[in-house]
Amino acid sequence: MSRRNFKILPILAVLSCLAGPVWAAGNDAAADWSRDDAAHLLRRAGFSGTPEDINRLHALGKRAAVEYLITGQLAKGAAAPLEKVDLPALQVQAPAAAAAAQAAKKAAALVPVRDWWVDRMIRTDRPLEEKMTLFWHGLFTSGIREVKSADQMAEQNQLFHTYALGNYKVLAHQILHDPAMLKYLNNNQNLRGRPNENLARELCELFTMGEGKGYTEKDIAEIARALTGATVRGGVKNPQGAYVFLPAKHDATPKTIFGKTGNFKPDDVVDLIFDQPEPANYLARKLWEFYAFPSPTDADIAPVVAALRDSHYEVAPALRAMFVSPGFYSDKAKFAIIKSPTDQLIETIRQLGISTTTPQQLTAVCAAIGACGQTLFQPPNVRGWPGGDDWITAATLYARYNNAAALVDGSIQPAAAAANNKSPRAVADEPRRITIASQPAKMFADLGPSPTAEELLDAAIDRFLERPLHPVKRKVLLDSLGSAPLRLGTAETDARIRQMLALLLSTPEYQVE
């Protein structure tokens, strides 16, 4: 089928008008909202999708499409761009027995949690929630190696899901009550008379303000004292421990933070920080770089900063301001971001139209993401994943190529659940066992049973690259399909198409979004 297939649009427009929608397709001039814009929005605010997903999102119009991705709401009668799915809740149970608590310390205990999250990314009709969860995981970092509790890492991930599109300041409050964070940054060692500055420093430098922005070394020392006593303690019923504030361990003498003096406690610190101008600027820039393009100017992010200030740090208005701004759809933004490994794998799976996976396959996908340099629940350090060009090295580029090609072809490395805990070197040596095969006949069914090689190739380029490919490279791919007629659904044709797709996805062009 053609990617310019808009036949669904008029029907939707009629339905929308009849229903008196809040966000009707007609609200947006066609010039202001192309199908390419819709595809761009779905790549950034979601994990891309099939050509049909993009058509339906485009049919909504710009405002309604943005609203759908942020809130999940649609005007009455409008067709949902993404298929509604029921996703299982994660069962987080604190182990009652000490032995179980010991087992939960092992990184292997995290495998079902990681699989659960990746399954959501693959199937959800609310991809922005998953993407924001990934954003918070990279901002308020914690790692399983340091936290040593799969359950507490899961609990933190639930927190990020809960506040995915919530309030930045409220989330900052919550994170100071989060056992994984308190352990990761050693606040369980931050005691009256023996302050440990780790959490205080990263709270300012990496979580809310930016290095050296708006705080002094003295502020860090004082904030560390204010954070004393916020810790994690276990008991018979909960050997892993839960958040607790211990007044006896808290330094109750006055502190001076940002020029204000008082007997501040942990929660006061968040209020003091969010009274400063930095957090709105800091988050706006982080969001812009994550979703739009690197190194924005102050003018680029101004609408996002204003939305955060006006709403007292609500994330949804900030995202809305970004996703409707012209800059977001400018040439500066389109295909200017190097896909993160998570984006790359999940987008490939969605673009291939694969929607069902076994637990083993999910584990393999997680390991494949890790081999590209993004082991979920284990950022490289407290700064999170630097992203951008840092994703690309000789090794990670080959890992991306091999992963994508394996998804097309029906084999993906590596297999064992334990692979998630191994070093990249060990992972590389794992045999490939698990198969998730794409189905070319299904993917290209709209082309009829025997498309020409050119028709098939152009449909594939539209589907995966979402923009034209240079003629010389296009010719290379065309040649790779061979000259014999294509008959979709036959093993011989499917094999040729898979080989072509494996090559198409193993290009520098496919690494940007």
Next chain:
Amino acid sequence: MNDIFFSRRHFLSRGVPLLSVAATVPAFLDRSAFALAGDNPNNAKKADHVLVVVQLAGGNDGLNTIIPVTNDEYYKARPTIGIAKENALRLNDEFSTHPSAVGLKKVFDAGYLSILHAVAYPNPNRSHFRATDIWTTAEPEKVAKSGWIGRYCDACCSGEDPGPGHKRVPPDPATAIALDLEPPTAMIGPSYVPLSFRSPQNLGFHEAKTDQAKAAFEKLNTPNSSGGMMDAIDDDDHRPPAIPMGVNGSLTQDADAAAFLQRSALNARLYADRIRKSTAAVANKATYPATEFAQDLKLVAQMIASDLPTRVFYVKLGGFDTHSGQIARHDKLMAEMGDGLAAFVDDLKALGQLDRTTLMTFSEFGRRVHENGSGTDHGEAAPLFVIGARIKPGFLGTFPSLDPAKLHRGDVPYTTDFRSLYATILHDWLAVDETKVLGQQFKKLDLFKA
């Protein structure tokens, strides 16, 4: 923007080139193109001298690594984690090393270790990231846009095209190799980006089933001539024509991202085979521990002994951020570090490579003099190690007073600027004009044998 988050693209697009404008990013394609054509001028041969940089990430506790066993202030400040003289491994009358650093002592006793006291810089920063940036960019005062080794590669390892025009060509892509998924900041130059990988086995495209598919893969991963994705591929002549530049000679955003990916893809493809073949041809001659750090050094030893033109290698050992539970954690790290280094020295000696190799360690900061209970917080100066057959072994520099009144914010004050070490290594070992890399002169250390 918050300056610390500048990315490689930021380096690439906004870095002030040390070379001419023509030598910014996509000109780098020149070098790859030469390699592709089998026409590899300059510096593709083995280097005379090799440098190995070991980053001890997280802030190594210098005082528990090289222990001032006659210093009362040390023991007063560290009632819990201080290491008693009788438990430490003796280096000389004043200093001993950590009980687990058996390997380090072995290297010291063999006369291959120089210990440089109290290294840092004026007004040290206690942020992991800023401090790491300072060490790796060699710029304490401002946020710099390139790493010191990267600048060395760009400024000192490039050459002239022997063909008409004598255009300057960029360094060989394998001039610097990092055993990491991410290239370290230290190795990113104004235009140079190192080869980074964890294992040579990672480098290969396994999904091309036929020779025809392999050929297609190679063509798809050969840059279009301008470095942009939309420009014509020059099938017959790999030497690229003029690069599209934006205002002020900077690359346009699009050309920038595209060029970067195209170049990465080409380099990955060209060097994958070469590194696999080169390392496979070398058998190690020492037994290494099974730790990841030692295995990294084992691979570095193979690469040093191979025919690769690499001048600088980079290996990272992490986990030094010992805010708590320091005794057990540091114990393990000291063993891992020492045993790995000892095996590496043995191997290089047996391979006949120790004379052309110098290894240096660094960590972003030392740790606070006073313990915080079970660990130590971020501090300032710490000792670092230089290892090799051509260095003068023993101690170098001045150990500062630990008298609380003389500490700097409770931290060990520095007595040697780390840039003095860089200058010494650049000038005396890598034989280049260090000011091309550091921008100014620093007092050189009496480190290398004449």
